Amino acid sequence: QVQLQESGPGLVKPSETLSLTCAVSGYSINSGYYWGWIRQPPGKGLEWIGSIYHSGNIYYNPSLKSRVTISVDTSKNQFSLKLSSVTAADTAVFYCARVRYSYGYPIWFDPWGQGTLVTVSS
Amino acid sequence: QSALTQPPSASGSPGQSVTISCTGTSSDVGGYNYVSWYQQRPGKAPKLMIYEVSYRPSGVPDRFSGSKSGNTASLTVSGLQAEDEADYYCSSYVGSNNLLFGGGTKLTVL
Numbered sequence: 508q509v510q511l512q513e514s515g516p517g518l519v520k521p522s523e524t525l526s527l528t529c530a531v532s533g534y535s536i537n538s539g540y541y542w543g544w545i546r547q548p549p550g551k552g553l554e555w556i557g558s559i560y561h562s563g564n565i566y567y568n569p570s571l572k573s574r575v576t577i578s579v580d581t582s583k584n585q586f587s588l589k590l591s592s593v594t595a596a597d598t599a600v601f602y603c604a605r606v607r608y609s610y611g612y613p614i615w616f617d618p619w620g621q622g623t624l625v626t627v628s629s
Numbered sequence: 630q631s632a633l634t635q636p637p638s639a640s641g642s643p644g645q646s647v648t649i650s651c652t653g654t655s656s657d658v659g660g661y662n663y664v665s666w667y668q669q670r671p672g673k674a675p676k677l678m679i680y681e682v683s684y685r686p687s688g689v690p691d692r693f694s695g696s697k698s699g700n701t702a703s704l705t706v707s708g709l710q711a712e713d714e715a716d717y718y719c720s721s722y723v724g725s726n727n728l729l730f731g732g733g734t735k736l737t738v739l
Contacts, residue, residue: 552632553667553675553718553730566726602674612722615665617677617686 509534511603511620518626525590525625529603536584537561541606543616544577544588546599549624554599558606558613559586566613593627600624633658633719633731640737641709649734651702651719657729659700663722666695666704669733670715678717679704706736714738 515527529542536542543558557567559577567575576589590597601623604616634652641647651658651666658664664682667675677686679695682702692707702721706713719731 552733553720555720555728555730569725569727607680609663611726612661612663613726613728614663614722615677615680615720616667616675617680619674619676622674 513623530585543606548599635731635734646707648705657723664702667718
């Protein structure tokens with residue numbers, strides 16, 4: 508059974524870089540899926556951030572591309588997110604998920620991690 | 630790019646059917662059969678309920694079904710149960726290696 512678990516600081520100061528890691532268990536990160544990040548501001552909807560393949564192929568949401576870096580560590584079966592120059596508008600629950608791609612298109616997310624709230628505040 | 634359009638709320642009584650719509654354009658919902666639906670209970674992570682317009686993952690009750698007509702996709706929940714009360718989000722591939730979610734619909738079981 509695939510399980511994902513996010514970890515990282517729950518509080519980040521404005522203008523700093525948010526860093527999160529997603530540990531994958533019960534499934535090898537090398538086994539043919541992409542792995543992605545999605546965020547949800549409190550009381551609001553979902554926003555896809557980006558996805559990465561074990562080979563390092565990466566897709567980013569164009570609206571966040573300039574501030575996002577996603578990386579993968581196959582030896583630890585985990586992947587990571589960095590979001591730079593954060594503001595209060597970046598306060599959200601961040602989820603990691605396994606991502607299905609078809610012909611280079613992201614098409615669904617399953618399963619999801621439980622999510623971690625990151626607050627941007629001084 | 631704007632989120633896909635969903636009604637903010639929907640409701641039905643136990644045993645009834647309710648349909649939630651997700652409207653996009655010919656460049657996203659209407660252009661690809663890559664619409665998915667997610668159920669999110671309060672304080673929980675989203676759960677995949679429908680993928681590629683009408684396919685159900687293993688373990689999802691067959692009371693949940695998906696369809697698409699033109700630029701609008703729909704999720705229908707038949708035989709409503711109290712446990713179906715949740716927020717529901719659609720998503721669609723929108724071109725240029727990008728994916729969008731709908732704004733979400735709060736389903737209330739009366």
